[in-house]
Amino acid sequence: MLFDFDGPVCQLFAAHSAADVTATLAAAVDRSEPDLLTDEQRQGADPLGILRSVAAARPGSPLVRQVEQLLAREERRAAVHARPTEYADPLIRTLASSHTLAITSNNSPGAIHEYLNTRAGVGSCFESVYGRAESAEHLKPDPYCLVCALDSTGAARDQTLMIGDAPADYEAARRAGVGFIGFASQESREHALREAGARTIVTSLEELLEAARTVRH
Ligand SMILES: [Mg+2]
Structure with missing residues (x-):
């Protein structure tokens, strides 16, 4: 199974807000690539969706690693609660x-x-x-x-x-x-x-x- x-x-993300994590990731992406995300993504509650978009647009790039590491850190914090x-x-x-x-x-x-x-x-x-x-x-x-x-x-x-x-x-x-x-x-x-x-x-x-x-x- x-x-x-x-x-x-x-x-x-029961206690650690998915919307807050999405905003954190989006801010990091915007600093390097201000045109990569849509407003809908920035204001959404789908942090994995942000990573997917960056990975699709810039596969293998340092930005993908950076966003993945940020997300992994936030997921770890979320896991505690x-x-x-x-x-x-x-x-x-x-x-x-x-x-x-x-x-x-x-x-x-x-x-x-x-x-x-x-x-x-x-x-x-x-x-x-x-x-x-x-x-x-x-x-x-x-x-x-x-x-x-x-x-x-x-x-x-x-x-x-x-x-x-x-x-x-x-x-x-x-x-x-x-x-x-x-x-x-x-x-x-x-x-x-x-x-x-x-x-x-x-x-x-x-x-x-x-x-x-x-x-x-
Ligand atoms: Mg699921």
Whole structure:
């Protein structure tokens, strides 16, 4: 079972505001490249979107590294105050008793480990963590992090499921050849996942927890 991190495991920016982080990144980009971002991006709440734009416009540049490092630092700070997603902890513990679990995320591995280290009995449930590279290459929907997890665990693709909350997760799972369960706690997310092509969607992890407990008994 492959878990996306922000959404299915926790709300990373529950206390540390995503809009503030976006503004911090945008200010750094504007100092070097004032025309690269749109006002919508600057005023939004999608810090990863800023990094994506810089990586797409200036691949391999020092600016990409700078923005990635800034984002990684802010994600680490956010991880300290991240809120566990409802039913995520018991779901992870239940699944770990019968499945190999890994995290496949666009967030920085440092932030993911920071969070997992604070969750007694949950952090150790994941055999491996595949997060964002410092180069910001291969972000989902590129299936790279899923393929790395499959290779390291030796899991068969047709016996692997990814749980994710974004169209990029669905697309990465499709390209990697693994099944997908969408997690959508808001109607807008459910709509976006369905538009992308996801067929199996739950609105609460409680549904998966019940299914996992039924399978186990
Ligand atoms: Mg997510």
